[in-house]
Amino acid sequence: MAVYTDITDDELAAFLQGYDLGAPLAFKGIAEGVENSNFLLETEKGRYILTVYERRVKAEDLPYFLNLLTWLADKGYPSARPVPDRNGRTLSTLRGKPAAIVEFMSGLSARKPTVAHCREAGEGLAWLHLAGEGYPGRRANDLGQAAWAPLFAKHRKAAEDLKPGLSATIDQDLAQLSLMWPRNLPSGTVHADYFPDNVFFRTDGKFAATIDFYFACDDAYAYDLAVTLNAWCFEADGSFNITAAKALLNGYERRRPLSPAEKEALPILARGAAMRFFLTRLADWGATPAGALVRPKDPLEYERKLAVHREGLVLF
Amino acid sequence: MAVYTDITDDELAAFLQGYDLGAPLAFKGIAEGVENSNFLLETEKGRYILTVYERRVKAEDLPYFLNLLTWLADKGYPSARPVPDRNGRTLSTLRGKPAAIVEFMSGLSARKPTVAHCREAGEGLAWLHLAGEGYPGRRANDLGQAAWAPLFAKHRKAAEDLKPGLSATIDQDLAQLSLMWPRNLPSGTVHADYFPDNVFFRTDGKFAATIDFYFACDDAYAYDLAVTLNAWCFEADGSFNITAAKALLNGYERRRPLSPAEKEALPILARGAAMRFFLTRLADWGATPAGALVRPKDPLEYERKLAVHREGLVLF
CATH class of the missing domain: 3.30.200.20 (Phosphorylase Kinase; domain 1)
Structure with missing residues (x-):
């Protein structure tokens, strides 16, 4: 063991x-x-x-x-x-x-989520946002937009080691995200780590349960949705699956329709969400103990997602 | 995952x-x-x-x-x-x-086996030896005594890296084991890896089940018992717990009494069993993939057991 x-x-x-x-x-x-x-x-x-x-x-x-x-x-x-x-x-x-x-929660996570899983996962996320309304606990998102530039400052060299020239690109991204980051979107308790590993499905493919709430915090609901789009809707080759994304948004809106401001904000939120996971993976890279059960995840996976979002997504 | x-x-x-x-x-x-x-x-x-x-x-x-x-x-x-x-x-x-x-087998392994666990484990091992009688499958022990010198020849440098001078000591051990290794002991199907991880107990401390038979082979029953003594009866500080060992042997003999030849052979079998695990741990050291779920085990733990057995155990 x-x-x-x-x-x-x-x-x-x-x-x-x-x-x-x-x-x-x-x-x-x-x-x-x-x-x-x-x-x-x-x-x-x-x-x-x-x-x-x-x-x-x-x-x-x-x-x-x-x-x-x-x-x-x-x-x-x-x-x-x-x-x-x-x-x-x-x-x-x-x-x-x-x-x-x-x-113990029964259910199976979808290691290769289908479009149908994405629709179900979207609905499960909206349900979570609604179920969390009124929860009196408060926790600031310590990995939110304000944290990114200070976090990157500590790991600039690791970024250069991964890919020469990357640190200048990230600096530009961070500056743009700071300028364009949306404020005043509907907010509340969010999961903030709603990845396929953390969502269980029933045998018939229906949403079953959500686990691992240890990044939960207060933030914009649409930001949680953006994290989810990044986690569920990219193919292994780095391409963005717009069909899966539309299914995820459609599933979400079954339970909680998005406001025009939330829809408009999603592309920049998704870019920011990619930055957040790129940065924490960069920080974890090499910092995981040798005997750990789980390998550190590749930061470049999220750097590629970031590059896709830099071009701007058209979701609606 | x-x-x-x-x-x-x-x-x-x-x-x-x-x-x-x-x-x-x-x-x-x-x-x-x-x-x-x-x-x-x-x-x-x-x-x-x-x-x-x-x-x-x-x-x-x-x-x-x-x-x-x-x-x-x-x-x-x-x-x-x-x-x-x-x-x-x-x-x-x-x-x-x-x-x-x-x-799925219910039961809990004893991560810090007590004397009572050792007695139960001994009985479970004798039961296994009896239950395996007549099994028609045959598999030579490819990690048996004949394999040790060739295995060590490949990892001599690793031994020196662990502890300067160790390779000469191991050479001497191997020569003595080769000379003194007992033949013609009662043999049959043995587990060959009957470690605390692989034995389950019930809540009341009674033997419940044995798992992980992927080293099972044909060898002397008393050699399996010697592997078990090494795995269960050493303290964390490297000392041999004779009380635990006697309980283990006593539990074993509840089901399958040992012959005089088996009893006489146990000290050298235990020394050989320590050599076997020292050598495979030495070979695994550094050869385990970085993302593996399980850390390689310390070869020096078994080198210390080997040193204890070099002095000769008095078990009966």
Whole structure:
């Protein structure tokens, strides 16, 4: 087992004494999530995911995430409900690290999403935006537009190492994004990482559930949609699949019609969303521990998406 | 997901059409097994492990392993029964690689085995030896004593890099093992990798199941026991826990009493078993792909065990 945090059977037994879940029947590290250690936990009461929070997720943000998951589950949104311990707390500690147990969600992620998946995913995202309305937790998007230039300043050399001349192009992009970035769009609680890995489908291809809310924050709903377009609608060869994108937008608008201002803003939001993932991948590149379960993702994938958006998308 | 082999939802659906298992409900890469890609697969019929066989496991050996698993399950031994496809075959192909589905086994491995676990594990191993009697499959132990000197010849430099002077010590060990290696001990089908990761316990601490038979082969039963002593009875500080060892032997003899020749041979078998794992860890050190789910294991752990056995164990 080479999960970031390894849990012994004694530690697990002691941890579970704090919960009303019965004895453990099976426990396996699973290869899901870049940021945390996740374990499939089967007990006499059912199946759960035990998450031990590692780097990047700030401990002080965890109540925001766990309360959001509880809020969404209460609203009937298909996300993993946190399991409270015997004292009613959803946030606990294991091996000195923050940890939580959430319900196991059935469903399969679409590793090669089809146009039909994109439509369903779009609808699932709009549903999430509506279900999150009224959630009282607040969390600024610390990877939002204002963070990009300072983040890039720290990784300029890595960009040049990847592709000579890239840092000047990114500087130009950042300047343009700063000038053109839309303000005052409808905003609220967004997922901010609604990638195919984080969305489950039923066997019949219908949207089933959303997982991994550890980037959730306050931002424009249309920005969340732009992140989603980037994550779902590019082909492996770097081309943008406009059919998939239109299906995703169409699915979204089944639940939450976009305003004219949101539609107009989508191309620049998508360019910014590509910048955000390019920059964090650039920062992660080479910073992932050697024994990590998950390889760092290629920053150049998002640099290519950025290049597509530089030309300007026509979505409507 | 960064399992060695990544399976798309389309590939999974197509693969499952060959089986009478219904539609998939959940599918997750799990961090189990160094050699293969393992997935937790839930379908309408139940829970399974889907294994895609990667490097080291030879495709021509797979019928031996899968037939052994079927044999053991037929004998009532708690190991994962392979699931035949619609044509009655347990070995299939996925992404051009050999693949198989086996039943999911409940139970927890003991990451810090207690003396009580050792007793149970010993009994589970003897049970395995008895259950395997009569299995018609044959497979020579390609990591047996005859293989060690040629294997070391290829990795002599790596040994020196780990610890200057080590290669001369290993040469001496290999010469002594060759001279002293016992022949004609009771032999049959052995697990050959009966480590704590591969043995499950019930909640009450009783032996539950054995998994991961992909090193199984023909060898002396007492050699399998020696591998097990090394894997279960050393403390983290490198000291040998004689209490745990006696419990393990005692548990083993509950089911299968050892002959005087087997007892006499155990110290040299344990030294050889330490050599075998030292050598393969030495060979793996640095040869594991960067994105692998599992870190290569430290060869020096087994070099320290070898040093303990060089002094000679007194077990009885």
